[in-house]
Every structure is written in C-alpha cells, then in structure tokens.
Amino acid sequence: MAQRQEIAAVYTAAVIQGIVLVTFPAVSAIFTSAEHYGLSTTEYGGMFAPQAVTAILSSLLGAGLTHRIGGKSVFLIGLAADLLSMALLFTSQFATSVHPLAYGLLLAATASLGIGFGFAVPALNTFTAAFFPQKVDQAILTLNALLGVGTALAPIFATIFVGLGIWWGLPILMSVMTLALILFSLRLPLQDGKAAEVADKEPPQKTKMQIPARFWLYAAFALLYGICETMSGNWATVYMSASLGASITLASLALTVFWVTVTGGRVLFAVIEKWFPERWTYRALPMLLVLAFLATASVPKDQPFLGILSFGLAGLSCSALLPLVISFGQGELKTMTASVAGGLIGFYQMGYGIAAFGVGPLQAWGGLSLAGIYRGSALFAVALAALAFVIAGRSRTKA
Numbered sequence: 001m002a003q004r005q006e007i008a009a010v011y012t013a014a015v016i017q018g019i020v021l022v023t024f025p026a027v028s029a030i031f032t033s034a035e036h037y038g039l040s041t042t043e044y045g046g047m048f049a050p051q052a053v054t055a056i057l058s059s060l061l062g063a064g065l066t067h068r069i070g071g072k073s074v075f076l077i078g079l080a081a082d083l084l085s086m087a088l089l090f091t092s093q094f095a096t097s098v099h100p101l102a103y104g105l106l107l108a109a110t111a112s113l114g115i116g117f118g119f120a121v122p123a124l125n126t127f128t129a130a131f132f133p134q135k136v137d138q139a140i141l142t143l144n145a146l147l148g149v150g151t152a153l154a155p156i157f158a159t160i161f162v163g164l165g166i167w168w169g170l171p172i173l174m175s176v177m178t179l180a181l182i183l184f185s186l187r188l189p190l191q192d193g194k195a196a197e198v199a200d201k202e203p204p205q206k207t208k209m210q211i212p213a214r215f216w217l218y219a220a221f222a223l224l225y226g227i228c229e230t231m232s233g234n235w236a237t238v239y240m241s242a243s244l245g246a247s248i249t250l251a252s253l254a255l256t257v258f259w260v261t262v263t264g265g266r267v268l269f270a271v272i273e274k275w276f277p278e279r280w281t282y283r284a285l286p287m288l289l290v291l292a293f294l295a296t297a298s299v300p301k302d303q304p305f306l307g308i309l310s311f312g313l314a315g316l317s318c319s320a321l322l323p324l325v326i327s328f329g330q331g332e333l334k335t336m337t338a339s340v341a342g343g344l345i346g347f348y349q350m351g352y353g354i355a356a357f358g359v360g361p362l363q364a365w366g367g368l369s370l371a372g373i374y375r376g377s378a379l380f381a382v383a384l385a386a387l388a389f390v391i392a393g394r395s396r397t398k399a
Helices: 002-026 028-032 041-046 049-069 071-095 099-131 136-163 169-185 194-200 204-209 215-233 236-243 248-271 278-297 304-318 321-332 334-364 370-392
Strands: none
Touching (some): 002 028, 002 071, 002 099, 002 136, 002 169, 002 236, 002 248, 028 041, 049 071, 071 099, 071 169, 099 136, 099 334, 136 248, 136 321, 215 248, 215 304, 215 321, 236 248, 236 370, 304 321, 321 334
C-alpha cells in the first residue's frame, strides 16, 4: 500500500511538474502583450536564462544532496521551488506598471522553476527506475509520458484562463495542486525507499574521481536535444503569431499539439517496444526531427494550420528521446547510476537555455527570421541523429 502511494505521488508530481514547466511559454502572449508586460522578443527569451542556470546547478547538485539528506528531501525542495515560482508569477502582475520590477519578479520566478525542475525531475526518474527495476526503460517512458501530459495540459489551461480574462488563474491552480502534493508526500517514506538503495549502490569516491568517457556522448545528446525541444516548446506560439499571423487560440493550439504528440509518442513507443525496439526508436526519431524543422521553416505565412501540423511532427520526433537517453545512460554507466539522471537533465537544461535565450539575439543582432532559425535547427537534429547511432550501438537495451 505504501509503495502504491509513493508511485502515485511520483506520477502525480510528473504531471504537475509538466504543467508548471510550460506555464511560462503557455502564457507568452501575456508577456509580450503591450497591455500586460510588454516584453520584447529578447526580454522574453532572456526570461528563461535564470531557469536554465538554476536547473543545471540544482540537477548537478541533486545526487550529492540525495546522499546527504535523502531523496525525499530533495524531491520536496523541488516541489517547494515550483510553488514559489508560481507564487512569484502571480505576484508579478501587480508590478507591470514598473517594468524593471515586474521583469525582476519574472526572472526570480523562472529561477525558482529551474531549481524545482532540476531537483524534482532527476529524483522522479531515480524513484521510477527503483520502483520498476525489471522494466526501467518502459517505466521511465511512462513517467515522461505523464510529464508530457502536464506539458500538454498547460497551454489548454492557459487558453481557458486567458479566454476568461484571468490568465493568473493558472499559477493559482498550480500553487494549490503543488501544495496539496507536498502535504501528501510528507508522510511517505520516499527518502528511505528503493530509490535511496539505488543511490547507495554507487561508489561515492569513484564517482567523484572518474566520469566515464561515454558519459560525454550522452551529455552531448542531452544538450542537443534540449536545443531541439526548446525551439518548439518555447517558440511555437511566438512563431505562429508573429511569423504566420495566427490568432492566440491557434498559437496555443500549436503548442498544445506539440506537447500532446510528445506525450502520445512516449506512450506509443512504450507500447510497441516488442515490435519496434527502443534502439530503433532512438535512431529513427532524430531523423524525423530533421524533417520536422525543415517543414516548420517552410510553412507559408497564410497557412497557420500547416504550422500546427509541423509542430505536431516535431513533438512526435522529440517524444521518446529524453527518457531513452536517461534509461540507456543509467543502464550503461553503472559506476555513476544515481548521478546519470541529474547530469543529463543538467545538460538538457543547458541546451534549453541556449535555445530559449539565443533566439532573441539572433533575430535582433543577427538579422535572422524565426523561419531561418528553424531551418538552421535542422543541423542540430542531424548531429543528434549521428550521436544516436553511436550511443545505441553499445547502450543497454532489450533489442
């Protein structure tokens, strides 16, 4: 019974973390609207820089903290940071008349979100791997599918609340849900459970002294994947509205479709694993992502519905890549099992930061259009495909 409650808490946390993570991109129209925050494209992109920095630091520190204070404490710190992020976002609306103050609150909010993501997500992956030691790949795919459910729900909730004229209802809703999960998780023995046993198997001194050379292949993959995912996850609504002339509703729909196909793809590839092994999926999806970026860049300005389809293809292409690189890494890099998830999440967030912040300067100073940037992003997907063939050749897999 206790383990069922732990699994329920972990899976619920994945959904909540997904919603919280996409809350900021989901209400991007509010941030860039002159009636609300009036942020420029560069300011909007820069808003995510603190998130990337704090997510990298917290995800890299997470393994060490887990040894010192336990997995449950790290998990709860992550949830508390998510709660603070939503509270700061809600509060920022009262400071829009003073632009520097409002923007400062938004920066603090995304910094808190980075801490929450960096602590919570690696812990969730480690807990899940421990709960289902015989089905690690499928279990992590399922966990990340639930994370994807949350990311898909965020733009839907945002559309509803924006339509009602109360966009701030989304951070309020997430504050309530996060607080309820914290209270529920407090009585669970997560820090002394199976996840902690996995962490204890890792030789502390060896991990501090040696990082296997193969880890850097996984790290490079995670970084490139972070860039590719963020090009759709953070910039879809901006591209749809600014470049394709779509309405706010259609722009939100594009982001929803992206995250729905990310989630659906994770479920699909977990289900068909017996007929289409993870190794094949891992190699095929980056090549599909190349096509998705080229299709997005080629959408005519008067055809926003084609933009929605291209972002759906991008979502399917991204779907299983992050959970698979984590599960493959944990399977192969036995000397640092408990650190793999945190390390790869850190590099993923590094890629997130590059794409989230880099687009604005490329437009403002480089004179590039969003379509041109999407076309260039196909090169990152090509590099991702090359790494996938190298990694899948030796990684642990059922194939």
